[in-house]
Amino acid sequence: MTVDESSPLRAEHAGVTYYFCNPGCRTKFVANPAQYLDKGTAPEPHHSSTSDPDAIYTCPMHPEIRQKGPGACPICGMALEPAMVTLEDAPNHELIDMTRRFRVAAVLGLPVMLFAMAEMLAPTFAAAPLRWARPSVVNWIQLALATPVVLWAGWPFFTRAWDSIGNRSPNMFTLIGVGIGAAYAYSVVATIAPGVFPDGFRMHGRVEPYFDTAVVITALVLLGQVLELRARGRTSLALKGLLGLAPKTARKVIGLMENDIPIADVHVGDQLRVRPGEKIPVDGVVVKGRTACDESMVTGEPAPVGKEPGSRVTAGTINGTGSIVIRAERVGRDTLLAQIVQMVAEAQRTKAPVQGVADRIAAWFVPAVFAVAMLAFAGWSVWGPEPRLAHALVSAVSVVIIACPCALGLATPMAIMVGTGRGASEGVLVRHAEALERLERADTIVLDKTGTLTEGKPRVVGVATAGGATDEAAANEMLRLAAAVEKGSEHPLASAVVAAARERNLTVPSAEGFDSTPGKGVAARADHHDVLVGSRALLSDHGVDIPAEFSVLSRAGGSPSLIHVAIDGRFAGAIGIADPIKTGAREAVDALRAGGLRVVMLTGDAREPAVHVAELLGIPAADVIAGVLPADKRNVIRDLQARGAVVAMAGDGVNDAPALAEAAVGIAMGTGTDVAMESAGITLVSGDVRALVRARRLSRDTMRNIRQNLFLAFAYNAIGVPVAAGVLYPFVGILISPIWASAAMTFSSVSVIGNALRLRRTRT
Numbered sequence: 034m035t036v037d038e039s040s041p042l043r044a045e046h047a048g049v050t051y052y053f054c055n056p057g058c059r060t061k062f063v064a065n066p067a068q069y070l071d072k073g074t075a076p077e078p079h080h081s082s083t084s085d086p087d088a089i090y091t092c093p094m095h096p097e098i099r100q101k102g103p104g105a106c107p108i109c110g111m112a113l114e115p116a117m118v119t120l121e122d123a124p125n126h127e128l129i130d131m132t133r134r135f136r137v138a139a140v141l142g143l144p145v146m147l148f149a150m151a152e153m154l155a156p157t158f159a160a161a162p163l164r165w166a167r168p169s170v171v172n173w174i175q176l177a178l179a180t181p182v183v184l185w186a187g188w189p190f191f192t193r194a195w196d197s198i199g200n201r202s203p204n205m206f207t208l209i210g211v212g213i214g215a216a217y218a219y220s221v222v223a224t225i226a227p228g229v230f231p232d233g234f235r236m237h238g239r240v241e242p243y244f245d246t247a248v249v250i251t252a253l254v255l256l257g258q259v260l261e262l263r264a265r266g267r268t269s270l271a272l273k274g275l276l277g278l279a280p281k282t283a284r285k286v287i288g289l290m291e292n293d294i295p296i297a298d299v300h301v302g303d304q305l306r307v308r309p310g311e312k313i314p315v316d317g318v319v320v321k322g323r324t325a326c327d328e329s330m331v332t333g334e335p336a337p338v339g340k341e342p343g344s345r346v347t348a349g350t351i352n353g354t355g356s357i358v359i360r361a362e363r364v365g366r367d368t369l370l371a372q373i374v375q376m377v378a379e380a381q382r383t384k385a386p387v388q389g390v391a392d393r394i395a396a397w398f399v400p401a402v403f404a405v406a407m408l409a410f411a412g413w414s415v416w417g418p419e420p421r422l423a424h425a426l427v428s429a430v431s432v433v434i435i436a437c438p439c440a441l442g443l444a445t446p447m448a449i450m451v452g453t454g455r456g457a458s459e460g461v462l463v464r465h466a467e468a469l470e471r472l473e474r475a476d477t478i479v480l481d482k483t484g485t486l487t488e489g490k491p492r493v494v495g496v497a498t499a500g501g502a503t504d505e506a507a508a509n510e511m512l513r514l515a516a517a518v519e520k521g522s523e524h525p526l527a528s529a530v531v532a533a534a535r536e537r538n539l540t541v542p543s544a545e546g547f548d549s550t551p552g553k554g555v556a557a558r559a560d561h562h563d564v565l566v567g568s569r570a571l572l573s574d575h576g577v578d579i580p581a582e583f584s585v586l587s588r589a590g591g592s593p594s595l596i597h598v599a600i601d602g603r604f605a606g607a608i609g610i611a612d613p614i615k616t617g618a619r620e621a622v623d624a625l626r627a628g629g630l631r632v633v634m635l636t637g638d639a640r641e642p643a644v645h646v647a648e649l650l651g652i653p654a655a656d657v658i659a660g661v662l663p664a665d666k667r668n669v670i671r672d673l674q675a676r677g678a679v680v681a682m683a684g685d686g687v688n689d690a691p692a693l694a695e696a697a698v699g700i701a702m703g704t705g706t707d708v709a710m711e712s713a714g715i716t717l718v719s720g721d722v723r724a725l726v727r728a729r730r731l732s733r734d735t736m737r738n739i740r741q742n743l744f745l746a747f748a749y750n751a752i753g754v755p756v757a758a759g760v761l762y763p764f765v766g767i768l769i770s771p772i773w774a775s776a777a778m779t780f781s782s783v784s785v786i787g788n789a790l791r792l793r794r795t796r797t
Contacts, residue, residue: 322356428759435756469735486622494611516535577603643660
């Protein structure tokens with residue numbers, strides 16, 4: 034085969050042009066090649082539509098298949114579904130078509146079943162009209178009724194079976210098409226030319242047709258398709274729920290005028306009013322008003338979050354009791370809500386490593402089934418009861434039908450789709466299925482301290498004046514002058530001092546003569562006073578002595594850094610600043626350790642304050658790794674994994690990105706940097722450490738569900754195939770007919786999907 038270098042999706046062989054779904058896919062397409070696209074061409078999530086002929090469709094079992102418009106997967110034959118979920122209640126044309134075909138098959142197939150069962154029915158009024166008819170006439174009536182059922186209602190099965198042969202991808206429809214086709218073709222010949230069959234096919238002196246088998250299998254498979262399509266539609270309910278959070282309109286503020294406009298007409302920079310009880314239309318910043326927003330539908334946290342001018346708000350969250358005006362900063366596909374939906378939709382199409390087991394088995398499963406069917410036919414032909422050949426055909430068809438691998442293929446993707454959707458509704462975003470599997474296997478979780486276990490925003494936790502005085506007026510005066518000096522500094526601790534003064538409603542004067550000494554502190558003149566703010570070394574350099582009896586501030590609530598203050602050449606006191614521990618951090622650490630995980634705290638801080646924070650969190654000092662430079666965090670993860678640990682890493686900063694990428698699974702805090710989230714396999718939208726516990730539980734529940742599905746799929750085939758082949762007949766006289774085989778096959782697929790849907794109710 035010669036590959037066209039200008040188009041890696043096209044190749045020439047024997048004068049025929051073959052098209053591939055993408056460069057890594059070896060499935061060949063000849064008909065309508067222009068519809069197949071590379072994976073990277075999916076439209077934006079808010080533009081896709083199930084009624085749009087240009088919408089991208091994909092296969093839940095083979096996400097590499099992407100095409101414009103609905104159709105069937107050329108690898109497994111399953112109906113394709115929209116790659117992106119929308120709120121539109123557009124009709125599912127595949128479901129409508131399969132439902133119509135099932136109804137026709139049921140109506141026309143019922144008389145065929147009655148004719149076939151007439152001899153077994155008691156001599157009732159219902160059976161009497163059937164028993165007087167000549168067998169040849171009954172056969173012709175069954176042929177007339179069965180033909181539209183098989184050749185019209187069941188036509189999609191034959192086309193997909195033919196495509197599977199042409200694409201060299203045998204699948205469930207290969208088995209179904211062969212099984213139905215064999216039963217129907219045999220029955221047609223038995224009706225038109227029964228004399229061509231040898232005596233081994235004759236029962237009671239005539240050749241019995243199997244029209245009932247052909248129509249019932251067709252009807253049951255159609256019923257299975259209807260139930261499967263309905264169940265698959267329910268896997269997107271979580272994403273539809275997220276999409277439904279965004280309002281359809283926004284109230285734009287133009288001067289003194291306010292007008293409702295479609296959300297699509299909102300642009301960055303527009304000012305929008307959000308009244309009490311309304312949903313925030315876009316991501317933005319509050320410019321006027323105060324309120325509290327319910328962000329639980331995005332973050333999973335029930336407590337309302339206070340908002341004031343300068344606070345950020347997220348599209349889809351609900352405004353509380355205050356009216357606010359916001360400035361739009363991210364609209365359309367750039368909003369957090371749209372990114373969440375897109376991320377989850379992409380994750381639902383990824384494969385977990387455990388799926389590789391099913392894929393490897395499926396590669397040889399169908400040929401093996403045909404081999405078993407041929408052996409069953411040969412065995413019954415030689416050792417079976419009379420008529421041997423008729424029993425041999427029934428056994429072979431039963432093996433082919435009951436071994437349909439649909440349940441095996443659906444086991445993993447259905448659980449992944451439901452699990453990731455459930456996680457999204459709880460603020461746990463999974464970028465790819467592999468992250469879920471690895472998180473479930475993790476035995477060590479490394480937590481970055483600043484911004485993950487702590488808030489990452491230093492604040493004043495105490496003010497102590499010289500000599501340990503508790504005079505509030507003296508403390509406020511010292512804080513006021515210190516804030517005046519610190520206003521000119523860009524250091525994070527300086528910002529905490531200024532913020533504390535404002536929280537106490539202190540009047541902060543202007544400073545002049547600002548002088549900064551790197552690594553030591555700052556000096557300036559404020560309100561007619563010479564003020565020094567910084568380390569002991571700074572005060573010592575200026576000849577200021579710190580009294581020996583001065584007591585160090587309590588470390589309650591964090592690991593405070595002390596800023597010393599001198600006023601007019603005399604020591605005035607110190608300000609304690611700490612990075613507070615996040616709410617729920619201790620609860621999360623306890624839950625993770627109770628779940629069997631070793632919790633390690635990683636930080637660049639000095640060991641003494643780091644150990645203090647670890648003590649407050651219940652982390653043993655032996656599991657504290659302190660004084661680590663940003664560039665060395667990745668080496669810490671690498672060393673842990675070299676010693677045999679399966680490491681999950683949670684962090685939020687730019688300096689955490691290499692470590693997140695190095696870990697078996699990286700977990701980014703949604704309140705952190707974009708590069709951290711890009712390097713992680715899982716993102717916690719709220720930034721709450723307790724969401725780690727939810728993510729861990731979700732991974733365990735999803736992987737347990739996958740294993741249950743795989744067990745069900747294997748169990749059905751391990752039991753069904755030998756029984757259909759007749760292994761029980763010599764012992765108990767049981768032989769499964771193709772009809773019961775079809776029912777078992779349908780039930781296996783539906784049971785796997787139903788089990789996956791249970792994840793929607795999992796406790797996270």
